[in-house]
Amino acid sequence: RTLGRDHKDTLGSRYWLVVTLHAQQKYGEAEQLLRQVVQQQEKVLGGYHKDTFASKELLQQVVLAKVPPALTNSLAEVVSSRLSDFFTDGSQSQVNAQWSKVPRTYIILRIIGCLDLLNTFIDLGVSDYWFPFTKRSLPPCLRPDKCSQFVAAQNLVMTKSMDLEKGEEGQHCYFRQDEPLPLEMKGVLGSGGFGQVDRVLSTISFREYALKRVSRSAVFSGRTNEDIRRRAECIKQFIAEIGALKRLKHHHVVEFVGSYTDAKYMGLIMSPIADMDLYAYLAGADTARYRELRTFFGCLAQALAFLHEQSIRHKDIKPSNILVHGGNVLFTDFGLAFDFTNKDGSTTVSMVNGMTPKYCAPEVADYEPRNTSSDIWSLGVVFLEMTAVLKGRTVEHMYDFLKEHGSGQAYVRTNRTGTNALIAELKETGSPTDNAPLGAPNWTEEYKTLYQLRLSDKRQCLTCPHAYRSTVLNDSPGLLLSLTRTTPTFDDALNDFFQSQVNMQCPKCLVNTDQAVESQIVAAPQVLKVTMAMFIQELYGPEDKETGAQSLKNIKFRHSLQHLDLLDLTNRQMHNPLPLHYRLSSVISHYGTGVDNGHNVASVRGQGGKFQAISNRVTQDFTLAQFLASPQRPSEVWAGKLEVYVLMYLRESVGGTRAEREVAGLASKIF
Known part of the structure; x- marks a missing residue:
């Protein structure tokens, strides 16, 4: 009565009364009083005052304290x-x-x-x-x-809505027609074919989020079957986006906050509210932003690697799907994403359900088999735009240049000659330190030349039979030979690697069929690593009472294969201009009975034709016959569970070029 309702001391006293009610677990009374306090503080002190923020944080604790514990049942x-x-x-x-x-x-x-x-x-x-x-x-x-x-x-x-802001730990919420959303609309952030993105304020936590909504009230009332199919597909993609984003937690991926359905819309709540997207950022970038822009390359590459590690293909990478917030970049819009967690791999051959022509990879535009490499292509086009800006050009200049050079096509994928000319021009302008994304020599290219094996798959449907070649090239660190207890020879293991059978969709049958796959070498490395997989899975332990299933464990078995001193892969090449021969250089064995115990034993072919077996106990010379036998071990190492599991081969020279002399010199230092 003396100070008045709006005096700061009155508000402070009411705040501490709420603290007391909260401690006494009288959450209903505390919430009602604290909401009044927050409103008065915003009016008197302002929304950004520290006391106002303290009251909002306490309100969030009070509200969450009323939520029943999450169910733990499966x-x-x-x-x-x-x-x-x-x-x-x-x-x-x-x-x-x-x-x-x-x-x-x-x-x-x-x-x-x-x-x-x-x-x-x-x-x-x-x-x-x-x-x-x-x-x-x-x-x-x-x-x-x-x-x-x-x-x-x-x-x-129907479930209640207190899970709406619990992120990946929450549940999808359902709101009846007469039940209000705990969200206040604060403005439109963007729109597209999917629907609309709004800025919203949560009346539960008083935090601002981005809300993406798609209409679902009249999906089956379209005028044509195609209209109904398109609307239903939109809903399906939106549900897939919710599922994908819910399990992705990364500094450079937008954060999933919650999702819901009401009578009119399906909604996805995300954080943060970005300053702008990368498209707008590049359009307004000046020299003051160059330092920050340079950091985006590593951030985006790291984020894409994370997506692929989580078995997610984004499938629509472009500047408008990359957000910029406080100097940080984040991938967003996973509406077309493909989750291949429970699939044989990331490759798909079905109809393309959406693309952006300017950024999509050639195999996507041509409706050919595609995989995670398609994402990398799209990010590469984005990187080219970013580099053009760093070089003092605009994105518009880049595409105008392509229209005036090469084939005259405005897309990178359809104008390789024009793209090469653009890269050459960009290299000659601006700072030389910004040439790295343009293909300047670096250690990754040297690594590919030395160690990376590139393969192409020729596939034939066993039902049609329809034969076709996958345009997606598979980069591998070497050969992985899967052995069984009955694998007869080393050549049989090689044949199993280069000739296999898979079950996937046939472009002609349009259903999954058994297909014969022949892998062929497109680019061969100088150092070839051959890994021998000699672990098989066996059932062990008692059966589960409910499912009747047993557990699986890796069992290492001993084999008696004679590995080859000279490995001839000439006929394994897609094109055979030169012989492709490899000479065995070293054998790495494993001493121990399981996957995680024991130590390694290296058998090495040294200079002058000498052979040595090296372990942590002894170094011992041995003969060529011993070197080729399996397994390798010094005589003082216990002759128990010891199996060869890695072979290293060096490519034999066919012309004595400078590169080959350098490789030979490097190999002599390594081995």
């Missing part, structure tokens, strides 16, 4: 529990692998007597992310009366 247990609550006749045993991914949809269809339509829902791309449904958003295969029953029953499987 998905299978939760699904089983929910189904058993509704069905006591044992019908939940009908759940198959696909059905288990849509437990909410299963329950509602089972309740209204339309479980026979579940596979149709799944085929249309409908999932639990679509809840809550309206009559217009339900597939047309459901009769109107059943649509009404579905909408009425869906509240049984």
Whole structure:
């Protein structure tokens, strides 16, 4: 009464009253009082005052304290529990692998007597992310009366929204038509074919986020089947983006905050709100930004390596999908991303579901097999634009140059001659220190010449049979020979490497078929590493009571293969202009019974034709016959579990060129 409601001491007293209520676990009273305090502090002290920030942080703690602890049951247990609550006749045993991914949809269809339509829902791309449904958003295969029953029953499987800002630990949230979102719209950040990105303020944490939304209220009410297919595909891609982003945690990838579905939209909440995208950054870059721009090369390369390590192909790398925030760069927009975690590899041969012609790789534009290398190509085009800016040019100048040189095509992938001319011009301008991205000699190229084996695959469908060559080149650190207990000879192991069989989509059949694969050498290294895989997986231990499965462990076995002194790979080349011969230089063995114990023993071919076996116990000379025998070991090393697992071969000279003399000199120093 004396000081007034808005006096800072009054606000301070009310703040400490909230602290007391919080300590007494009276969270409801504390939250109500603290929201009033925050409003008054923003009015009197301002939103950026330290006392206002302290009150907001306490409000967040109070709100989170009201959240019940997260469930720890596995998905299978939760699904089983929910189904058993509704069905006591044992019908939940009908759940198959696909059905288990849509437990909410299963329950509602089972309740209204339309479980026979579940596979149709799944085929249309409908999932639990679509809840809550309206009559217009339900597939047309459901009769109107059943649509009404579905909408009425869906509240049984709806979850509340306190998980909305828990990141990868939270759950997808569902908001009923009459339930307000805990988000305040603060403005539009961008828009595109997918929908819209807004700046929002959370009324729970009082933090600002970027909200990406896609409309899903009338997916099945399109005028044509193609329109319906396109809208459904958009939803499918959006769900895939949520799944991919939820498991990616990296300094240079936008952060997943939460996701939700309401009657009109499906939403993805992300952080941070960027200053701009890389497209706008390059357009406005001047010399003051050059130092910062140079750091972006390593940041983006590191982030892309992380994505590929996590089995994610981005598939749409371009400046507008790279955000700049406080001097940091972040990949965003994973709407076209491909998760190959449970696949045989990153290569796909199906129809391309979206591309940006200016940045896509040649194999993408030509609808040919593509893999993670396609991402690297796209990032390379972005790097070329960044380098052009560092050289004092503009991105527009770069593409105008391509139109005036070479083939006159404006794309890097369609104008190699013009691109080479552009690179030559850029090298002669600006600072020479910025030439590294333009292909200046560096240790990585020398490494490729010395050690990297480049292969191309020729594939033939065993059903059509349709033969084609993969345009994607596979770079390998050498040969990996997978041995079995029954592999007869070293040549048989080589044949198994260069000739194999895979199951993948045939471009002609448009379904997965068995295909014969013949790998051929495109570029051979000077030093060839041959790794012998002699570990097999065997079952061990008691069977699991629920699944009946046993655990797997790696078992090392002893082999008796005679490895070759001279390795002739001439006929393994795609083109055979010269002989391709390798001479055995060293053998590395492993002493021990398992994967993680023991030590290595190196058997080395030295100068003057001398051979030595080297371990941590002894160095001993031996003969050529002993060198080629398997396994290698000095006589004083215990003759137990000792197997060859790495062979090093040196390429034999065919012309005595300078490069070959340098390699020979380097090899003599190494070995």
